[in-house]
Amino acid sequence: MDRRPRVLAISSTGGHWVQLLRLMPAFDGADLVLATSDPAARADALAARAARGEAAPGFMTFPEANRWQKARLAAQLLRVAAILIAVRPDAIVSTGAAVGYFAIRLGRLMGAKGVWIDSIANVEELSMAGRKVAPHAHLWLTQWPELAEEGGPDFRGAVL
Amino acid sequence: MIFLTIGTHEPFDRLVRAVDGWAARHPDVGLFAQVTPGGFQPRHMAFAHRLAPADYRARMDAARLIVAHAGMGSIITAMDRQRPILVMPRRGHLGETRNDHQWATVRRLEGTPGILVADDADALLARLDALAEGGFAGAQSLPPIAPYASDALIAAIRAAVFS
Numbered sequence: 001m002d003r004r005p006r007v008l009a010i011s012s013t014g015g016h017w018v019q020l021l022r023l024m025p026a027f028d029g030a031d032l033v034l035a036t037s038d039p040a041a042r043a044d045a046l047a048a049r050a051a052r053g054e055a056a057p058g059f060m061t062f063p064e065a066n067r068w069q070k071a072r073l074a075a076q077l078l079r080v081a082a083i084l085i086a087v088r089p090d091a092i093v094s095t096g097a098a099v100g101y102f103a104i105r106l107g108r109l110m111g112a113k114g115v116w117i118d119s120i121a122n123v124e125e126l127s128m129a130g131r132k133v134a135p136h137a138h139l140w141l142t143q144w145p146e147l148a149e150e151g152g153p154d155f156r157g158a159v160l
Numbered sequence: 161m162i163f164l165t166i167g168t169h170e171p172f173d174r175l176v177r178a179v180d181g182w183a184a185r186h187p188d189v190g191l192f193a194q195v196t197p198g199g200f201q202p203r204h205m206a207f208a209h210r211l212a213p214a215d216y217r218a219r220m221d222a223a224r225l226i227v228a229h230a231g232m233g234s235i236i237t238a239m240d241r242q243r244p245i246l247v248m249p250r251r252g253h254l255g256e257t258r259n260d261h262q263w264a265t266v267r268r269l270e271g272t273p274g275i276l277v278a279d280d281a282d283a284l285l286a287r288l289d290a291l292a293e294g295g296f297a298g299a300q301s302l303p304p305i306a307p308y309a310s311d312a313l314i315a316a317i318r319a320a321v322f323s
Contacts, residue, residue, distance in 0.1 A: 005322060013168060014167055014169060014231060015234075015236065016233075019236070022307070023308070023313070023317060024308060026314045026321065027321070030322070038168075043214060044214075064169075067258070091321040113320055115317055121231070121261050124264045138320055139317070139320040141316070156316035157309060157310035157313030157316070158309065159308075
């Protein structure tokens with residue numbers, strides 16, 4: 001690629017977000033937009049980029065939702081679509097949860113490459129969103145070598 | 161000061177009730193809790209529902225011991241701040257989280273310096289009593305961790321992003 005790629009790094013709050021920020025060196029040299037469900041995370045997002053000596057990232061938010069909150073998931077999906085249209089990323093990187101599946105699934109329709117890193121908390125089996133995203137992700141990763149297999153996610157390392 | 165955190169996604173009454181009961185029996189020990197709006201609200205500890213990330217880290221830094229659900233956000237942050245942490249896993253069959261991944265997490269973490277594991281409330285209270293007797297001097301801090309993910313994982317993501 002001749003120009004700087006534009007990356008959307010998106011995840012739920014909590015452990016998913018903590019793990020996403022530990023991936024910051026992966027985005028050096030790219031234009032970056034960070035997205036999560038907690039508006040108060042903006043300061044951390046800016047600080048994480050500044051620590052890399054990189055240009056300030058965009059920061060966007062979306063409503064939080066889990067698999068049992070169908071109406072909230074619908075609102076989240078619509079918001080993810082709006083974020084994708086605004087950002088037009090070349091690549092989407094997510095540590096989960098469902099929001100990452102939405103972003104990678106929809107982003108693929110726009111020609112974006114999806115990178116899924118299943119949470120380090122999923123020690124014994126891949127997350128549900130991680131299983132569903134498989135056919136749509138360009139790079140599909142687990143953080144536990146025992147979960148890597150033929151026809152399954154790859155293992156390339158962990159956030160710790 | 162003990163800082164209790166259960167994450168912002170779901171209540172965890174079993175842990176909050178246990179620590180709140182312990183707080184009632186130990187008025188000499190300062191405690192602060194981050195709990196969810198839904199679920200049991202502490203009666204013997206100051207608490208908040210949401211903490212801004214900087215505030216959350218400050219509470220961790222000020223604590224002699226962190227007591228937490230076995231969520232990776234809490235655990236990684238405690239490791240990053242090098243604060244001792246005592247974790248109790250949420251259980252899937254009790255409806256405390258979506259499956260038993262926290263139980264699997266603590267089985268992996270057991271024995272890691274600076275991370276104490278209590279499988280249930282009884283074990284948690286016994287551990288708190290033992291630590292309190294020693295003025296929490298026995299709560300071993302975690303060794304420092306690298307600030308970012310492994311080089312191999314970073315490289316794999318970069319290869320995908322920049323190709």
